[in-house]
Amino acid sequence: MSVTINKASAQGSASRFAGKKVWITGHKGMLGSAVVRNFDGEDAQLLLTSRADLDLTNQADVHAWMEEYRPDYVFHVGAKVGGIHANATLPASFIYDNLMIQANVISGAHKVGVKKLLFVATNCTYPKNAEQPIVEEALLTGPLEDSIRAYAVSKIAGIEMCRAYRKQHRCDFISIIPPNLYGPGDNYHSQHSHVVAGIIRRTHEAKTLEKEEFVVWGDGTPRRELLHVDDLADAMKCVMLAPTTHDLYNIGCNHDLAIADLAAMIAETVGYKGKIVYDTSKPNGTMRKLLDSSKVRALGWKPKIDEKDGLRSAYEDFLRLLDSPTPGARIDL
Numbered sequence: 392m393s394v395t396i397n398k399a400s401a402q403g404s405a406s407r408f409a410g411k412k413v414w415i416t417g418h419k420g421m422l423g424s425a426v427v428r429n430f431d432g433e434d435a436q437l438l439l440t441s442r443a444d445l446d447l448t449n450q451a452d453v454h455a456w457m458e459e460y461r462p463d464y465v466f467h468v469g470a471k472v473g474g475i476h477a478n479a480t481l482p483a484s485f486i487y488d489n490l491m492i493q494a495n496v497i498s499g500a501h502k503v504g505v506k507k508l509l510f511v512a513t514n515c516t517y518p519k520n521a522e523q524p525i526v527e528e529a530l531l532t533g534p535l536e537d538s539i540r541a542y543a544v545s546k547i548a549g550i551e552m553c554r555a556y557r558k559q560h561r562c563d564f565i566s567i568i569p570p571n572l573y574g575p576g577d578n579y580h581s582q583h584s585h586v587v588a589g590i591i592r593r594t595h596e597a598k599t600l601e602k603e604e605f606v607v608w609g610d611g612t613p614r615r616e617l618l619h620v621d622d623l624a625d626a627m628k629c630v631m632l633a634p635t636t637h638d639l640y641n642i643g644c645n646h647d648l649a650i651a652d653l654a655a656m657i658a659e660t661v662g663y664k665g666k667i668v669y670d671t672s673k674p675n676g677t678m679r680k681l682l683d684s685s686k687v688r689a690l691g692w693k694p695k696i697d698e699k700d701g702l703r704s705a706y707e708d709f710l711r712l713l714d715s716p717t718p719g720a721r722i723d724l
Contacts, residue, residue: 467496571617573701
Protein backbone atom coordinates (compact mmCIF):
# COMPACT_ATOMS: atom_id res chain seq x y z
CA MET A 392 0.00 0.00 0.00
CA SER A 393 1.23 3.52 -0.71
CA VAL A 394 0.08 7.09 -0.61
CA THR A 395 0.18 8.98 -3.89
CA ILE A 396 0.21 12.77 -3.78
CA ASN A 397 -0.08 14.85 -6.91
CA LYS A 398 1.83 18.08 -6.38
CA ALA A 399 0.35 20.65 -8.74
CA SER A 400 2.74 23.08 -10.37
CA ALA A 401 2.42 26.80 -9.84
CA GLN A 402 0.45 28.65 -12.49
CA GLY A 403 2.59 29.46 -15.50
CA SER A 404 5.48 27.23 -14.44
CA ALA A 405 6.69 24.02 -16.02
CA SER A 406 7.96 21.25 -13.77
CA ARG A 407 10.77 18.97 -14.92
CA PHE A 408 9.16 16.32 -12.73
CA ALA A 409 5.79 16.79 -14.47
CA GLY A 410 3.96 13.50 -14.80
CA LYS A 411 6.81 11.56 -13.19
CA LYS A 412 6.51 9.11 -10.32
CA VAL A 413 8.85 10.11 -7.50
CA TRP A 414 9.44 7.74 -4.58
CA ILE A 415 10.72 9.38 -1.41
CA THR A 416 11.68 6.71 1.11
CA GLY A 417 11.51 7.73 4.74
CA HIS A 418 9.10 10.56 3.95
CA LYS A 419 7.95 10.91 7.56
CA GLY A 420 11.45 11.56 8.84
CA MET A 421 13.24 14.86 9.15
CA LEU A 422 14.88 14.86 5.72
CA GLY A 423 12.17 12.93 3.88
CA SER A 424 9.48 15.37 4.98
CA ALA A 425 11.70 18.25 3.84
CA VAL A 426 12.00 16.68 0.39
CA VAL A 427 8.21 16.32 0.26
CA ARG A 428 7.85 20.00 1.19
CA ASN A 429 10.28 20.91 -1.56
CA PHE A 430 7.96 19.38 -4.14
CA ASP A 431 5.27 21.98 -3.47
CA GLY A 432 4.67 23.61 -6.84
CA GLU A 433 5.87 20.56 -8.78
CA ASP A 434 3.46 18.66 -11.01
CA ALA A 435 4.81 15.33 -9.80
CA GLN A 436 3.23 12.13 -8.53
CA LEU A 437 4.81 11.41 -5.15
CA LEU A 438 4.91 7.81 -3.97
CA LEU A 439 5.04 7.73 -0.17
CA THR A 440 5.20 4.57 1.92
CA SER A 441 5.16 4.39 5.70
CA ARG A 442 6.85 1.65 7.70
CA ALA A 443 3.41 0.11 8.26
CA ASP A 444 2.79 0.05 4.49
CA LEU A 445 6.14 -1.33 3.41
CA ASP A 446 8.99 -2.88 5.42
CA LEU A 447 12.10 -1.78 3.55
CA THR A 448 14.14 -4.56 5.16
CA ASN A 449 11.96 -7.17 3.40
CA GLN A 450 13.37 -7.75 -0.09
CA ALA A 451 10.36 -9.59 -1.51
CA ASP A 452 7.95 -6.89 -0.40
CA VAL A 453 10.14 -4.04 -1.62
CA HIS A 454 10.68 -5.58 -5.05
CA ALA A 455 6.99 -6.43 -5.41
CA TRP A 456 6.01 -2.87 -4.48
CA MET A 457 8.47 -1.40 -6.98
CA GLU A 458 7.21 -3.69 -9.73
CA GLU A 459 3.66 -2.49 -9.07
CA TYR A 460 4.33 1.26 -8.80
CA ARG A 461 7.47 1.55 -10.99
CA PRO A 462 8.89 4.90 -9.82
CA ASP A 463 10.80 7.07 -12.30
CA TYR A 464 12.97 8.73 -9.64
CA VAL A 465 13.98 7.56 -6.17
CA PHE A 466 15.16 9.79 -3.35
CA HIS A 467 16.47 7.11 -0.99
CA VAL A 468 16.32 8.90 2.34
CA GLY A 469 14.93 6.14 4.59
CA ALA A 470 17.45 4.78 7.10
CA LYS A 471 17.99 3.97 10.74
CA VAL A 472 19.69 7.04 12.20
CA GLY A 473 20.70 8.43 15.58
CA GLY A 474 23.27 10.33 17.57
CA ILE A 475 26.50 9.25 19.30
CA HIS A 476 24.72 7.44 22.16
CA ALA A 477 22.40 5.49 19.87
CA ASN A 478 25.24 4.48 17.54
CA ALA A 479 27.45 3.41 20.44
CA THR A 480 24.80 1.25 22.11
CA LEU A 481 22.88 -0.16 19.11
CA PRO A 482 25.56 -0.99 16.50
CA ALA A 483 24.00 -4.29 15.38
CA SER A 484 20.65 -2.62 14.72
CA PHE A 485 22.27 0.19 12.73
CA ILE A 486 24.36 -2.02 10.47
CA TYR A 487 21.73 -4.70 9.85
CA ASP A 488 18.76 -2.44 9.16
CA ASN A 489 20.68 -0.08 6.91
CA LEU A 490 22.38 -2.80 4.89
CA MET A 491 19.05 -4.53 4.27
CA ILE A 492 17.18 -1.34 3.38
CA GLN A 493 19.85 -0.12 0.96
CA ALA A 494 20.31 -3.46 -0.77
CA ASN A 495 16.59 -3.87 -1.34
CA VAL A 496 15.88 -0.36 -2.63
CA ILE A 497 18.97 -0.07 -4.84
CA SER A 498 18.65 -3.53 -6.39
CA GLY A 499 14.93 -2.97 -6.90
CA ALA A 500 15.61 0.33 -8.65
CA HIS A 501 17.82 -1.48 -11.14
CA LYS A 502 15.25 -4.21 -11.60
CA VAL A 503 12.41 -1.83 -12.56
CA GLY A 504 14.53 0.59 -14.59
CA VAL A 505 14.44 3.68 -12.37
CA LYS A 506 15.73 6.70 -14.34
CA LYS A 507 17.81 8.06 -11.47
CA LEU A 508 18.36 7.19 -7.81
CA LEU A 509 19.87 9.45 -5.18
CA PHE A 510 21.23 7.75 -2.06
CA VAL A 511 21.76 9.77 1.11
CA ALA A 512 24.93 8.76 2.96
CA THR A 513 26.66 10.47 5.91
CA ASN A 514 29.82 12.38 6.72
CA CYS A 515 30.60 9.61 9.23
CA THR A 516 31.76 7.55 6.25
CA TYR A 517 34.93 9.63 5.97
CA PRO A 518 38.10 8.71 7.92
CA LYS A 519 38.26 10.28 11.39
CA ASN A 520 41.59 11.91 10.55
CA ALA A 521 40.74 13.02 7.01
CA GLU A 522 42.39 16.20 5.78
CA GLN A 523 40.09 19.23 6.05
CA PRO A 524 38.04 20.23 4.16
CA ILE A 525 37.15 16.66 3.20
CA VAL A 526 36.98 15.85 -0.51
CA GLU A 527 34.92 12.98 -1.91
CA GLU A 528 38.10 11.11 -2.82
CA ALA A 529 38.92 10.70 0.90
CA LEU A 530 36.39 7.89 1.19
CA LEU A 531 38.02 4.58 2.24
CA THR A 532 41.44 6.13 2.80
CA GLY A 533 41.68 5.68 6.58
CA PRO A 534 40.12 4.33 9.81
CA LEU A 535 36.66 5.43 10.92
CA GLU A 536 35.51 6.90 14.22
CA ASP A 537 34.94 3.90 16.52
CA SER A 538 31.72 5.17 18.12
CA ILE A 539 29.81 5.22 14.80
CA ARG A 540 31.73 2.59 12.83
CA ALA A 541 28.85 0.15 12.28
CA TYR A 542 26.58 2.88 10.90
CA ALA A 543 29.39 4.32 8.78
CA VAL A 544 30.25 0.94 7.28
CA SER A 545 26.62 0.38 6.31
CA LYS A 546 26.52 3.74 4.53
CA ILE A 547 29.84 3.10 2.76
CA ALA A 548 28.28 -0.12 1.49
CA GLY A 549 25.38 1.90 0.08
CA ILE A 550 27.74 4.26 -1.75
CA GLU A 551 29.71 1.34 -3.16
CA MET A 552 26.53 -0.44 -4.20
CA CYS A 553 25.42 2.62 -6.19
CA ARG A 554 28.88 2.74 -7.79
CA ALA A 555 28.76 -0.96 -8.63
CA TYR A 556 25.37 -0.72 -10.34
CA ARG A 557 26.54 2.40 -12.14
CA LYS A 558 29.66 0.59 -13.40
CA GLN A 559 28.16 -2.80 -14.23
CA HIS A 560 24.66 -1.85 -15.38
CA ARG A 561 25.13 1.85 -16.31
CA CYS A 562 22.46 2.84 -13.78
CA ASP A 563 22.27 6.55 -13.01
CA PHE A 564 22.66 5.97 -9.26
CA ILE A 565 24.52 8.60 -7.25
CA SER A 566 25.22 9.30 -3.58
CA ILE A 567 25.38 12.46 -1.50
CA ILE A 568 27.11 13.17 1.81
CA PRO A 569 25.65 15.96 3.95
CA PRO A 570 27.04 17.41 7.18
CA ASN A 571 25.11 17.53 10.47
CA LEU A 572 21.48 18.32 9.72
CA TYR A 573 19.04 20.33 11.80
CA GLY A 574 15.64 21.96 11.41
CA PRO A 575 11.94 21.03 11.44
CA GLY A 576 11.17 17.35 11.88
CA ASP A 577 14.24 16.53 13.99
CA ASN A 578 14.26 13.92 16.76
CA TYR A 579 14.45 15.47 20.22
CA HIS A 580 14.70 12.22 22.18
CA SER A 581 16.81 12.58 25.34
CA GLN A 582 19.17 9.74 24.35
CA HIS A 583 18.88 9.29 20.58
CA SER A 584 18.99 12.83 19.16
CA HIS A 585 21.49 14.62 16.93
CA VAL A 586 23.72 17.36 18.28
CA VAL A 587 21.53 20.42 17.53
CA ALA A 588 18.28 18.79 18.63
CA GLY A 589 19.87 17.39 21.77
CA ILE A 590 21.26 20.76 22.83
CA ILE A 591 17.95 22.50 22.03
CA ARG A 592 16.09 20.09 24.29
CA ARG A 593 18.53 20.33 27.21
CA THR A 594 18.70 24.13 26.95
CA HIS A 595 14.92 24.45 26.90
CA GLU A 596 14.58 22.13 29.90
CA ALA A 597 17.21 24.11 31.81
CA LYS A 598 15.35 27.34 31.05
CA THR A 599 11.94 25.92 31.98
CA LEU A 600 13.20 24.39 35.23
CA GLU A 601 15.24 27.53 36.00
CA LYS A 602 18.45 25.54 36.28
CA GLU A 603 21.69 27.42 36.76
CA GLU A 604 23.47 25.23 34.21
CA PHE A 605 22.99 22.58 31.55
CA VAL A 606 25.39 19.91 30.34
CA VAL A 607 26.85 19.32 26.86
CA TRP A 608 28.74 16.12 26.05
CA GLY A 609 32.49 16.43 25.42
CA ASP A 610 34.75 19.42 25.98
CA GLY A 611 33.16 21.80 23.46
CA THR A 612 36.13 21.94 21.08
CA PRO A 613 34.96 19.60 18.26
CA ARG A 614 33.73 21.49 15.22
CA ARG A 615 30.62 20.65 13.22
CA GLU A 616 29.39 21.82 9.85
CA LEU A 617 25.63 22.35 9.95
CA LEU A 618 23.10 22.40 7.14
CA HIS A 619 19.41 23.19 7.45
CA VAL A 620 17.30 20.29 6.28
CA ASP A 621 15.39 22.45 3.77
CA ASP A 622 18.66 23.52 2.16
CA LEU A 623 19.63 19.85 1.76
CA ALA A 624 16.27 19.00 0.21
CA ASP A 625 16.80 21.80 -2.30
CA ALA A 626 20.29 20.51 -3.09
CA MET A 627 18.99 16.98 -3.60
CA LYS A 628 16.56 18.13 -6.28
CA CYS A 629 19.35 20.08 -7.93
CA VAL A 630 21.58 16.98 -8.02
CA MET A 631 18.72 14.79 -9.22
CA LEU A 632 17.98 17.07 -12.17
CA ALA A 633 21.56 17.98 -13.09
CA PRO A 634 23.62 16.01 -15.63
CA THR A 635 25.85 14.58 -12.88
CA THR A 636 29.27 13.39 -13.99
CA HIS A 637 30.39 12.27 -10.52
CA ASP A 638 28.94 9.42 -8.45
CA LEU A 639 29.41 11.12 -5.05
CA TYR A 640 28.71 14.71 -3.98
CA ASN A 641 29.39 16.45 -0.69
CA ILE A 642 26.63 18.91 0.18
CA GLY A 643 27.57 21.44 2.85
CA CYS A 644 27.73 25.12 3.73
CA ASN A 645 31.55 25.46 3.57
CA HIS A 646 32.09 26.50 7.21
CA ASP A 647 31.86 24.92 10.65
CA LEU A 648 31.32 25.87 14.29
CA ALA A 649 32.85 24.70 17.58
CA ILE A 650 30.33 22.84 19.72
CA ALA A 651 30.86 25.51 22.40
CA ASP A 652 29.89 28.26 19.93
CA LEU A 653 26.91 26.24 18.73
CA ALA A 654 25.71 25.72 22.31
CA ALA A 655 25.98 29.46 22.95
CA MET A 656 23.96 30.23 19.79
CA ILE A 657 21.27 27.77 20.84
CA ALA A 658 21.15 29.23 24.36
CA GLU A 659 20.62 32.68 22.82
CA THR A 660 17.88 31.31 20.53
CA VAL A 661 16.09 29.63 23.45
CA GLY A 662 16.60 32.60 25.76
CA TYR A 663 18.57 30.69 28.39
CA LYS A 664 20.81 32.85 30.61
CA GLY A 665 22.52 30.15 32.70
CA LYS A 666 25.89 28.43 32.47
CA ILE A 667 26.91 25.82 29.90
CA VAL A 668 28.93 22.95 31.42
CA TYR A 669 30.93 20.39 29.42
CA ASP A 670 31.05 16.75 30.51
CA THR A 671 34.55 15.67 29.51
CA SER A 672 33.83 12.07 30.58
CA LYS A 673 31.62 11.78 27.48
CA PRO A 674 33.07 11.27 23.98
CA ASN A 675 33.80 14.19 21.68
CA GLY A 676 33.30 12.11 18.55
CA THR A 677 35.25 13.11 15.46
CA MET A 678 36.97 16.42 16.13
CA ARG A 679 36.14 18.00 12.78
CA LYS A 680 34.12 17.12 9.68
CA LEU A 681 34.17 20.03 7.24
CA LEU A 682 33.18 19.03 3.72
CA ASP A 683 34.56 20.32 0.43
CA SER A 684 31.35 21.03 -1.49
CA SER A 685 32.92 22.44 -4.65
CA LYS A 686 31.48 19.72 -6.90
CA VAL A 687 27.86 20.45 -5.98
CA ARG A 688 28.53 24.20 -6.12
CA ALA A 689 29.62 23.67 -9.73
CA LEU A 690 26.09 22.40 -10.43
CA GLY A 691 24.73 25.79 -9.41
CA TRP A 692 23.52 25.07 -5.86
CA LYS A 693 24.32 26.98 -2.68
CA PRO A 694 22.58 27.12 0.74
CA LYS A 695 20.12 29.90 1.54
CA ILE A 696 19.45 29.56 5.29
CA ASP A 697 21.93 30.93 7.85
CA GLU A 698 22.40 29.37 11.30
CA LYS A 699 20.47 31.99 13.28
CA ASP A 700 17.35 31.70 11.12
CA GLY A 701 17.74 27.95 10.92
CA LEU A 702 18.10 27.47 14.69
CA ARG A 703 15.04 29.67 15.21
CA SER A 704 12.98 27.40 12.92
CA ALA A 705 14.29 24.32 14.73
CA TYR A 706 13.34 25.70 18.14
CA GLU A 707 9.89 26.68 16.88
CA ASP A 708 9.46 23.10 15.68
CA PHE A 709 10.49 21.80 19.12
CA LEU A 710 7.93 24.05 20.81
CA ARG A 711 5.20 22.88 18.41
CA LEU A 712 6.07 19.30 19.26
CA LEU A 713 5.78 19.99 22.99
CA ASP A 714 2.30 21.42 22.41
CA SER A 715 1.19 18.44 20.32
CA PRO A 716 -1.28 16.07 22.04
CA THR A 717 0.43 13.11 20.36
CA PRO A 718 4.17 13.88 20.36
CA GLY A 719 5.15 10.39 19.19
CA ALA A 720 8.68 9.01 19.08
CA ARG A 721 10.51 12.26 18.31
CA ILE A 722 10.45 13.33 21.95
CA ASP A 723 10.17 11.44 25.24
CA LEU A 724 8.45 13.61 27.81
